[in-house]
Amino acid sequence: MPAIGINNLTKRYGSVTAVDELSLSVERGEVFGFLGPNGAGKTTTINVMLDFTSPTSGGVRLFGEDVHENSVSVRQRSGLLLEGYGVYPRLTAREHVEHAIATKDAADNPDELLDRVALGDAADRRAGTFSKGMAQRLAIAMAIVGEPDLLVFDEPTTGLDPNGARLLRDIVRSQADRGATVFFSSHILSQVEAVADRIGILRSGRLETVGPIDELESKLGGRTRLELQLERITDDLLELLRGLAGVRSVRTENNRIRIKCRDDAETKLRVLNTASEGGQLVDFTTNDSQLDDVFSAVTEVAQ
């Protein structure tokens, strides 16, 4: 039985289809990266997943339980960091965590949890005075109360500085290590890439692609990017480069030429030779296909 089973989920708001026949399964103990540009339907999916919003059709099961019928028990097993949450301005950090512990009938020590997110010194301060990053860390502490079986993080890095982002990554890893399933939703690829075992890319409410990170990277395999720095760039040279076998695209940017081409020695050599003859090559770098490319390829192709 998967931790998350999304089955043919559709959610429409009037004439707008936010999520379109989405089916997705996340196994227990997996860290799943839910990636997509803003407005792709990630938050809507999460809202249905947690019974905040009712689906137009289809449904979601968490640990085999229908989320609408078993709303409370599903949330009892989940820890949430939701996009657009706000703290209670008049409660202290400790009171927030205590409230989560009491509501979940958990046995955690609030101070330990606050130390975990580096808020130990601010435990008695009212959350209304917190910066965005502090509030975010407080919400992370509340999410891991009661060792939940499932963690749902929606845009969790918003407002976090690099230290905060690292802290978040550590927490995701340690939660996964103890066997929790993590559903990590973000529009920032590098954040997802850093923690996820498997990634699904959502676009316009549809799942464009899903798979392990390395598999996605090799999907665009055999392609590379060359960046050339030249003394001067002429239109003739650009035309010449575009005409070479194996070259897919040529663009100029700040006195540099960016070329996407086949990833083999012959093609790369041909490109470099042509450039060197036509415009005095100063320097070059190569860049193998990255998840970034997968992301843009997947989301651009469909446009």
Place this chain on the structure above:
Amino acid sequence: MTVEDVLRRDLTSVYRSRTGAAVAAITALSTVVIIGLVGLNPGPVVGLVGGLLAVGILLALVFLGDPKQIAITTGLFTAIAIGLALGYSRPLSMRPPMGAAVVGIGSVLSLVIPVVALLSSYATIIGERNSGSIRFLVGLPNSRSDAFIGKFISRSLVVVIPLVLGLLLAGIIVELTYQSGSFMAMAGLAAVSVPYALMFVGLGLTASTYGNSIYQVVAIVVTALATLRIGWTAIRFLLVWETNPPHPEWFYWIAALNPFNAYITLTSLFATMQREHPFLFFPSDRVWVDGSMEIISNTETIAKTPTVAAIVLLAWMVITPLFGYYQFKKTDLL
């Protein structure tokens, strides 16, 4: 028990904001302070001046002060009013009649209770939606029912505790410093004021659940108040505009179903009165005869009885929050 967790969290927030203290301040002013000062020896004028001063200072504090300052000042005014009332009460024969206390407090409360109850409750849900904390409310394992009931109990306590305390203290003053004063009258007033207050907490909560912005919620609340208080009477009078008394019985039933009217009818139980309560929606059937009003008939109907009033008030108390409850249960909150 998550109702309890929601309740405790919500009460803490309310009492650290000005809302809780402001509700207590207005309630204390409308009960203990009024009764205490009006009963004073040099006469009601002193009471009036003192009352106005108290209102002014408290209003300023409600807008400018923090909850602690409001609470301390309220406590201080209440203590002074009680002290003065007991220390400077008039000789027995000159004391104000108890009926005046009941009618006075009943009339003031018929308007003040809706205001404080709505003040304490109108932001309950929409406030959390605006700030985003509703994601904790519904994200933690609370059922929607637990969340709503916890909120309802919390906001009810915010209103009911100062209301009952204020009326009981007022009862002591009335007992000791009014003619044929009876503590039981104020206790009775407290008993009928609680369901009345709960109805308006329910109304605020329901509006807070239906509105999508704080402006919509305020609009719903104002419309509801105006309809119940003014529109209801206006329609009732328009229906019999061209006809002379005695009016048909349904005319009294329309009035009887109004919550304001039900409350006033019930408060009138606790004082023997010479005339009908001025706020009551059932004036006797009167006509102008030679330049003065004369009662030509007094329709007897069970619509005018306190039993009907009690049933009507309890029905409003139960039904009003139920609308919000069902809306909250089925709505897409995020």
